[in-house]
Structure formats: structure tokens, C-alpha cells
Amino acid sequence: xxxxxxxxxxxxxxxxxxxxxxxxxxxxxxxxxxxxxxxxxxxxxxxxxxxxxxxxxxxxxxxxxxxxxxxxxxxxxxxxxxxxxxxxxxxxxxxxxxxxxxxxxxxxxxxxxxxxxxxxxxxxxxxxxxxxxxxxxxxxxxxxxxxxxxxxxxxxxxxxxxxxxxxxxxxxxxxxxxxxxxxxxxxxxxxxxxxxxxxxxxxxxxxxxxxxxxxxxxxxxxxxxxxxxxxxxxxxxxxxxxxxxxxxxxxxxxxxxxxxxxxxxxxxxxxxxxxxxxxxxxxxxxxxxxxxxxxxxxxxxxxxxxxxxxxxxxxxxxxxxxxxxxxxxxxx
Amino acid sequence: xxxxxxxxxxxxxxxxxxxxxxxxxxxxxxxxxxxxxxxxxxxxxxxxxxxxxxxxxxxxxxxxxxxxxxxxxxxxxxxxxxxxxxxxxxxxxxxxxxxxxxxxxxxxxxxxxxxxxxxxxxxxxxxxxxxxxxxxxxxxxxxxxxxxxxxxxxxxxxxxxxxxxxxxxxxxxxxxxxxxxxxxxxxxxxxxxxxxxxxxxxxxxxxxxxxxxxxxxxxxxxxxxxxxxxxxxxxxxxxxxxxxxxxxxxxxxxxxxxxxxxxxxxxxxxxxxxxxxxxxxxxxxxxxxxxxxxxxxxxxxxxxxxxxxxxxxxxxxxxxxxxxxxxxxxxxxxxxxxxxxxxxxxxxxxxxxxxxxxxxxxxxxxxxxxxxxxxxxxxxxxxxxxxxxxxxxxxxxxxxxxxxxxxxxxxxxxxxxxxxxxxxxxxxxxxxxxxxxxxxxxxxxxxxxxxxxxxxxxxxxxxxxxxxxxxxxxxxxxxxxxxxxxxxxxxxxxxxxxxxxxxxxxxxxxxxxxxxxxxxxxxxx
Numbered sequence: 103x104x105x106x107x108x109x110x111x112x113x114x115x116x117x118x119x120x121x122x123x124x125x126x127x128x129x130x131x132x133x134x135x136x137x138x139x140x141x142x143x144x145x146x147x148x149x150x151x152x153x154x155x156x157x158x159x160x161x162x163x164x165x166x167x168x169x170x171x172x173x174x175x176x177x178x179x180x181x182x183x184x185x186x187x188x189x190x191x192x193x194x195x196x197x198x199x200x201x202x203x204x205x206x207x208x209x210x211x212x213x214x215x216x217x218x219x220x221x222x223x224x225x226x227x228x229x230x231x232x233x234x235x236x237x238x239x240x241x242x243x244x245x246x247x248x249x250x251x252x253x254x255x256x257x258x259x260x261x262x263x264x265x266x267x268x269x270x271x272x273x274x275x276x277x278x279x280x281x282x283x284x285x286x287x288x289x290x291x292x293x294x295x296x297x298x299x300x301x302x303x304x305x306x307x308x309x310x311x312x313x314x315x316x317x318x319x320x321x322x323x324x325x326x327x328x329x330x331x332x333x334x335x336x337x338x339x340x341x342x343x344x345x346x347x348x349x350x351x352x353x354x355x356x357x358x359x360x361x362x363x364x365x366x367x368x369x370x371x372x373x374x375x376x377x378x379x380x381x382x383x384x385x386x387x388x389x390x391x392x393x394x395x396x397x398x399x400x401x402x403x404x405x406x407x408x409x410x411x412x413x414x415x416x417x418x419x420x421x422x423x424x425x426x427x428x429x430x431x432x433x434x
Numbered sequence: 435x436x437x438x439x440x441x442x443x444x445x446x447x448x449x450x451x452x453x454x455x456x457x458x459x460x461x462x463x464x465x466x467x468x469x470x471x472x473x474x475x476x477x478x479x480x481x482x483x484x485x486x487x488x489x490x491x492x493x494x495x496x497x498x499x500x501x502x503x504x505x506x507x508x509x510x511x512x513x514x515x516x517x518x519x520x521x522x523x524x525x526x527x528x529x530x531x532x533x534x535x536x537x538x539x540x541x542x543x544x545x546x547x548x549x550x551x552x553x554x555x556x557x558x559x560x561x562x563x564x565x566x567x568x569x570x571x572x573x574x575x576x577x578x579x580x581x582x583x584x585x586x587x588x589x590x591x592x593x594x595x596x597x598x599x600x601x602x603x604x605x606x607x608x609x610x611x612x613x614x615x616x617x618x619x620x621x622x623x624x625x626x627x628x629x630x631x632x633x634x635x636x637x638x639x640x641x642x643x644x645x646x647x648x649x650x651x652x653x654x655x656x657x658x659x660x661x662x663x664x665x666x667x668x669x670x671x672x673x674x675x676x677x678x679x680x681x682x683x684x685x686x687x688x689x690x691x692x693x694x695x696x697x698x699x700x701x702x703x704x705x706x707x708x709x710x711x712x713x714x715x716x717x718x719x720x721x722x723x724x725x726x727x728x729x730x731x732x733x734x735x736x737x738x739x740x741x742x743x744x745x746x747x748x749x750x751x752x753x754x755x756x757x758x759x760x761x762x763x764x765x766x767x768x769x770x771x772x773x774x775x776x777x778x779x780x781x782x783x784x785x786x787x788x789x790x791x792x793x794x795x796x797x798x799x800x801x802x803x804x805x806x807x808x809x810x811x812x813x814x815x816x817x818x819x820x821x822x823x824x825x826x827x828x829x830x831x832x833x834x835x836x837x838x839x840x841x842x843x844x845x846x847x848x849x850x851x852x853x854x855x856x857x858x859x860x861x862x863x864x865x866x867x868x869x870x871x872x873x874x875x876x877x878x879x880x881x882x883x884x885x886x887x888x889x890x891x892x893x894x895x896x897x898x899x900x901x902x903x904x905x906x907x908x909x910x911x912x913x914x915x916x917x918x919x920x921x922x923x924x925x926x927x928x929x930x931x932x933x934x935x936x937x938x939x940x941x942x943x944x945x946x947x948x949x950x951x952x953x954x955x956x957x958x959x
Contacts, residue, residue, distance in 0.1 A: 302820040303813045309802070310810055316796040319759065320788070321811040321864075322779035380801065 121430045125373045125389040125423075132396050140403040148399070150282050154274065156395035157284035158183070158343040162362060163369040163387045164295040165221075165339030168332045169235075170367075170375055171299065171382030173312035174228065176333065177239040179340050180362030181246035182220050186213050186344045187354035188250040191259045194266055202269040214341045220246065221337020225330030243363070251356045258355035261348075270349040287346055288388065291339060296384040298335070308332060312379025361413075365394055368416060372423040393419065458485040460522065461649040462507065462538070462618050467516035469502050477502045477673045479516070484618065484649040489640060491652045491660040491681065494670035494693055495883040500653050501543075503670070504622055507651065508540035509533030537617035541624055543653075543881065544794075545603045549596040553606040554578035556595060557613055581609035584642075586635040600627045600792065601745035601909075608636065612643075619643060620651040625659060626881040627791075629745050629909040630944065637663050655883055657686035658912075671695055690884055701888050702916035703895040708934070709736035709919070712770075714903045715786065715872045720764025722748065722755030726927045729764070733872065733903040738894060740918035741907040742943050747924040749907045750791055753874050757781045757788045768872075782811060787865040791876035791907070797861045800850030804842070805831040807849045807860060812867035834863035839889055855886025862893060873897055874905040879913060891917050911940045923947050 136143040162179050169176045190213045199205040228238040253259065261267045276283050299305040307328045310318045318325050371377055372393055373386030394416055401409050462484040469477040477499040484490045494500050505511040509527035517524050520536060527533045547556045554575045563570045578591040582605065589602045604627050612619065625633045640663055644650060654660050660667060664681040669692040676692050713732035720729045726748040733739045741749045755762025758777040766773040768784055775781040790796040798807050805827045809816045816823050831845055838859040842852060849860060858878065865873065879887040894917055898904050908914050914921050920934040923946035931946040
């Protein structure tokens with residue numbers, strides 16, 4: 103008993119968690135660096151551009167945060183995005199609905215449905231089939247990407263109707279009171295994600311399952327159900343990213359979403375979520391996604407480093423982030 | 435021969451030596467050791483001498499500083515003040531590896547084995563026997579086998595540790611520590627998850643070490659055991675040394691008094707008369723795949739039913755299968771109505787809960803806060819729509835801290851930062867959130883100090899008094915005899931028999947548990 107009392111001040115000090123703040127500090131630092139490197143960095147256009155471009159990874163990474171917090175992993179998100187985008191464009195080209203607005207709304211709904219189903223497939227295969235999520239999603243990653251390539255016959259699928267294309271462009275390029283829609287999407291997804299993870303009973307179960315599956319099971323929590331739902335939510339997040347992505351290029355090809363899974367996982371880990379589960383940081387993930395995009399942006403704006411090295415820099419970031427996490431953990 | 439309440443005969447050890455009459459050479463000496471964490475000192479000015487061929491027991495309540503002292507003596511911690519002497523010369527231990535190199539080995543309380551490796555692989559981890567470039571598995575298995583045989587239990591040394599019971603793992607861990615050449619052996623609660631048979635073997639092994647001149651430090655909550663094996667006893671309380679005395683001069687009651695600093699009330703609460711109502715839970719012909727066959731029993735409202743048996747008898751497996759935590763089949767009836775419980779949730783909904791023996795890895799989320807742990811199984815009670823009502827949770831935690839006397843200074847503590855006793859109380863509180871009608875508690879007092887034990891027994895009695903049915907699974911026969919109305923004994927996956935009332939003696943239980951009248955019940959010594 104005395105031990106516990108003695109631990110108390112230390113625990114209270116620990117409540118201010120550097121790990122939770124670190125990604126935001128890093129983001130601020132990198133932004134300051136960008137501002138000194140190039141004056142145009144802080145321009146309104148550039149900032150909104152960075153936000154808009156990071157929407158896809160940010161939205162997907164929020165889903166990945168839930169999956170990883172529950173002790174899972176989803177490698178199929180990039181391929182899933184390409185597959186969902188392909189289906190959405192095929193639907194837009196089908197001309198089943200004459201009114202462009204209604205057609206777009208129907209296409210978006212279809213995307214969300216398909217995303218959720220893809221996620222459900224991942225979830226059920228890994229939980230009921232009792233297969234490592236790494237393997238399951240490695241498999242579906244190949245399946246989704248190949249399906250898209252087949253649908254596109256090796257080429258690309260493009261929105262053919264110009265009216266539809268023009269109307270849909272608003273979703274990516276439009277704004278509400280000056281705030282671009284993609285920024286609103288990031289905010290919305292993050293708020294909902296954080297709400298689910300931190301405020302709901304389900305979110306608590308997600309953390310418990312990732313923290314210690316046995317304890318969750320012995321506490322009467324349906325571990326398979328909790329995990330499966332995280333994959334469904336992940337599928338929805340991918341679909342949301344797709345819905346915003348399609349109007350940007352109006353096209354999908356075998357190269358769509360290539361490497362997004364790695365960027366999403368990087369954003370999650372950089373944001374302070376623990377890769378082995380139990381601790382999830384939704385807002386940290388958003389910061390992580392922004393860090394990735396800002397660094398790419400700075401490299402484009404300045405001539406310090408060749409932009410061909412973006413992948414190397416992003417790869418270095420994930421390693422540095424892990425080392426920093428390790429350092430913070432050791433300080434405990 | 436059977437002596438139910440005083441199972442261990444302190445004077446029955448012929449090897450016992452009077453350290454004052456025949457002082458051996460001091461091997462390890464602590465002079466004025468203190469250790470502070472931040473501003474608080476958890477160990478102050480503790481001195482003691484450990485001699486070769488002597489068993490020196492350290493006793494004290496949780497938080498008394500025993501673990502800190504052991505960690506300093508084994509190189510895991512450095513003292514903030516004071517000196518450590520080895521063979522009379524001051525020594526600064528650079529770490530546990532340095533300590534081992536100097537011949538000081540620590541047998542950890544927590545089981546620290548790689549679960550996917552076998553006993554033999556674990557035992558020789560980092561110092562594997564080789565033949566040329568290849569590992570000599572045969573030699574390592576043989577030596578591991580010999581080491582395990584010394585405990586008198588037949589344990590396969592070539593299957594992953596994961597598949598072994600906790601007691602088998604604990605023995606493997608002890609064998610692993612002792613495989614290092616050593617002059618000082620420190621045992622930290624080595625018998626916490628052992629049954630009497632293995633405990634007896636372990637104490638025998640300790641006497642062998644002693645005969646070979648090894649200096650032994652022994653920490654245990656089981657005072658009878660200390661009484662049986664120790665030559666010298668040092669009592670710690672609140673980080674300070676209270677006394678060092680020859681063990682022969684102390685009875686378990688004296689030790690308890692010194693530890694707590696006051697007279698303990700009776701350890702066990704007064705027993706209520708055996709209830710006679712219609713059974714709440716009835717189990718018939720129940721089997722747990724690979725562990726238990728054809729188990730039938732029933733428990734009445736207000737009754738405390740014990741489950742005894744040797745390690746591997748299938749007690750835990752029976753109840754885990756009953757609650758859908760592992761594969762099993764058979765008839766379950768609650769108030770006469772047939773039940774099927776495919777998972778723990780189903781049992782909980784019906785009003786039946788199981789408290790795992792493995793509270794650290796299956797019972798509590800050690801890295802989470804107390805309130806989260808408290809409400810995890812009964813989260814539906816704390817929901818407002820999809821939301822968790824934090825204020826209601828905080829209130830529930832305050833209530834649970836009051837009711838179960840969970841001693842924490844700060845309610846924001848993480849579960850893993852509390853002592854074992856407090857963790858057990860929290861686990862109890864967590865399951866009582868479900869307001870169950872049948873409570874199954876597996877090893878309710880493993881690794882917790884005597885004060886907390888006494889409280890747990892009272893909580894168990896109170897649950898029964900409220901009309902709940904309580905099932906206690908325990909390897910400590912004395913506690914089953916102390917609190918239960920009736921004890922079911924298991925052997926090799928089957929129910930071997932049942933004892934009740936005056937017939938509940940250690941001897942009777944051991945006869946049922948082993949199937950032979952070995953006379954073990956007469957005492958561990």
C-alpha cells in the first residue's frame with residue numbers, strides 16, 4: 103500500500119504526456135523550418151494546398167489508428183482505395199441517374215458501402231479465420247489492386263461525362279466560407295474518430311482489446327467483434343478518402359493509392375499510436391499525416407534536397423519517430 | 435499425524451542450525467542500505483548479514499521494502515546510501531549480470547521466460563551448450579530434465595513454456611536461475627503459485643543448497659514456510675528493519691505481529707453455518723478438452739465451496755471451460771434452468787463471474803487507469819447512449835476504494851503501479867460491478883501479504899452472507915479449510931472426492947489429491 107502512495111507524485115507528473123504532444127511540437131518545428139526556407143510556405147494558398155493534399159492519407163490513417171489500437175494492421179488500404187475509386191468512376195460513367203448531383207451522391211454512397219464491405223472482409227477473415235492481419239491484408243492488397251487493374255484493363259478509368267466531372271470537382275476544389283472541403287473532411291473524420299476512440303464504450307473496448315486481448319476476453323468483451331468493426335471503420339475511412347480523391351484527378355489507374363498504406367502507417371506511428379496496440383492517438387495521427395505532407399511540400403518549394411528523395415525522407419521520419427518514442431518510453 | 439491448522443512442524447528439520455551457536459562466515463552483508471525514489475525513501479538504513487549455509491528469510495507486508503532490498507542485493511538497483519559487502523569487502527554491483535558473475539542469483543517473483551521456447555531452451559538461454567557449430571539439444575534437454583526432476587515433478591522440458599501451467603513455469607524459472615554457478619541465492623516468493631507437493635520439493639532443494647554452503651535469502655508471505663525453512667528471520671516494516679531473530683525463537687503468529695506492528699485478528703472470519711437451500715449453480719458431466727472429464731458439482735446460495743488439487747489437476751481449466759474461455763462441454767444449470775455459455779459475456783449476463791488466477795496478464799489492464807479497469811466488464815452500466823459516463827465511473831471508483839479498502843494515494847494511478855493485494859482487491863471490485871450471484875475466485879490470495887489476505891477472506895465471507903454462491907480455487911489448503919463450507923478435490927482432470935465440516939483436514943485433501951496416503955498432510959517440512 104505504501105508503495106502505491108509513494109508512486110503517486112511520479113504518476114501525476116507522468117500525466118502530462120510528452121509522447122502525446124511530441125508530434126505537434128515536431129509539426130510546429132517543421133513548419134517554422136519551412137517558413138525560413140521559403141517565404142511562400144506560409145501563404146494561404148500553400149497552406150490550404152498542403153491540407154487538401156494530406157486529406158487522403160489523414161482520413162485513411164484515422165481508420166488505421168483504430169485498427170492498430172485494437173492490435174491489428176491493415177496493409178490493403180492503398181489498393182482498396184484504388185479499387186473503390188475504380189468502382190465509383192465506373193458507376194459515374196454508367197449514367198444510371200441523369201441528374202449529376204444525385205448521381206454523384208449515389209456514387210459516394212456506393213463507395214462508402216464498398217469500402218465498408220472490403221473492410222468487413224478483412225476483419226472477418228482475420229478474426230474468424232484466425233489469420234494474422236498482416237497476412238490477410240497482404241493478400242487483399244494484391245486482390246484489390248489486381249481487381250482495379252483488371253477493371254481498367256491495365257490502363258486507367260476516367261470520368262467521361264464533363265458535366266459530372268465539373269460538378270464533382272467542387273468536392274475537392276470547393277470551399278465553405280473559405281475553408282476548403284478537404285480540410286472540413288479531415289476535421290470531420292478526426293472528430294468522429296477521436297469521439298469513437300475516447301468517448302464511447304466501443305472505443306474503450308478497442309483500447310482494451312489492443313492492450314491485452316486476454317484481459318478483454320476474461321472481461322466478457324467480444325474480441326472478434328470489436329476487431330472486425332475496426333476494419334469496417336477503416337474501410338469507411340478509405341472510402342471517404344476516395345470520395346475526396348476522385349474529383350481531384352477524375353481518374354483511377356493501377357498507380358492510384360500506391361504506397362498509401364505505408365504513408366498511413368507512418369502517420370499513425372509518427373502520431374504516437376503504439377504499433378502493438380492499446381494506445382491510440384487520433385489527433386497525433388492527423389499531425390503525422392500533416393508532417394509527411396509538409397515535408398514533401400518544403401522539399402518541392404526549396405532546392406535543398408531533390409524531391410526524388412521524398413520517399414527516403416519519409417522513411418527516415420518513421421524511424422526517427424520510433425527512436426523518439428523509445429526514448430520517451432525509457433524516460434518513464 | 436494430520437494437523438489441520440498447524441501444518442508445518444517447525445522443529446522437524448534435522449539440518450536446522452543455530453546460527454548464534456555456530457556462526458558461519460558472512461558471505462553477503464548489507465550495511466545501512468537506503469534507497470529513495472525522488473523525495474521518498476522506501477528503504478532506510480537496513481543492515482543484515484547472510485552467511486554461507488544459512489537460510490535468511492525476509493518478511494514484511496507489501497510495500498515494506500522487501501523487493502527494493504532484494505533488487506539492491508541482486509544488482510537491479512543501486513542504494514542511495516549504505517554499503518554492500520561481499521566476503522567482507524565493499525562491492526558496487528554494476529547490474530544483475532555483474533551480480534551473477536559474482537555468484538549472486540535472484541529467482542524472480544514474476545515469471546520471466548520466453549513463452550515460445552521450451553524449458554531447456556529457456557534454461558540455457560545465452561549460454562547454450564554447443565557441439566561444434568550446432569546446438570547440443572540432447573545434452574541441454576538432459577540437464578534440464580535433471581534440474582526439473584529435482585523438484586519431484588515430471589515436467590516435459592521440450593515443449594513450449596506457453597503450454598505449461600503457472601507452477602511448472604515457476605519451477606522452470608527457479609531451475610533456470612540455479613543453473614548459474616552461485617554462492618548467494620535470493621528467492622523472491624518462490625512458492626506463490628506452487629501446491630504443497632511442489633513446495634515441499636522446493637524446500638528440500640533449498641536445504642540441499644544450504645548443505646552445500648550456499649547463502650540463501652528467502653522472501654515469502656507464507657509464514658509457515660518461513661518457519662519451516664529459515665534459520666534467521668529479518669522483519670521489515672515501512673522500509674525499516676524491525677527485527678532480526680533466529681527463526682527458532684519465532685512462531686508464525688509472532689512474525690505476523692512484527693510485520694503488521696499490531697496484533698492480527700483471527701486470519702479467517704467466523705464461518706457461517708452451512709447453507710441448505712436449493713443449489714444456484716449445478717454442473718454435470720462437464721469436460722474441458724484435454725484437461726477435465728466428467729466433473730459434476732453444485733453450489734448453494736450463501737455457500738463457499740473450495741476447489742483443491744495438485745498442479746495440473748484441471749481446476750482452472752474446468753472453470754475456464756465452464757465460462758467459454760476454453761473448449762468444453764457438459765450440462766450447466768442455473769436455478770435449475772439449462773445454460774450455454776459460449777463466452778465469458780454469456781456467463782456474466784447470467785450472473786456468474788470468474789476471477790482469473792493470472793491477474794497480471796488476464797485480469798487487469800496494468801497500463802490503464804483504475805476506473806477503466808473497474809468498469810471494463812460492466813461498461814454497459816456506465817453508458818449514456820454510446821458514451822461512457824466518466825463522472826459515474828469516478829464515483830464508482832471511490833465507492834469501490836471504500837468498500838474493498840484499496841489503498842491508493844492517487845486515484846489516477848495505473849493498475850500496474852499498485853501492490854498485488856490492491857490489484858486483487860481491484861479485480862474483485864471489477865467483477866462485483868456485475869453484481870453476480872455466483873463468484874468463482876481462482877487463487878484469491880496468491881502473492882499478497884497477510885493483512886490483505888485477511889481482508890480478502892472477509893470479503894469472501896461477506897459475499898456469501900449476501901446470499902451469493904462463492905467458489906474458491908486455491909493451492910493453499912489452509913485457506914480453503916479456513917474459509918470454505920465444503921471442499922471438492924480434483925485429481926488428474928477428475929473430481930476425486932469432497933470433504934466438508936470437521937472432515938476438512940490437509941491430510942484428507944492430500945489423500946484425495948494424490949490418490950495415495952503419503953502422509954504429506956502432516957507437514958511441508
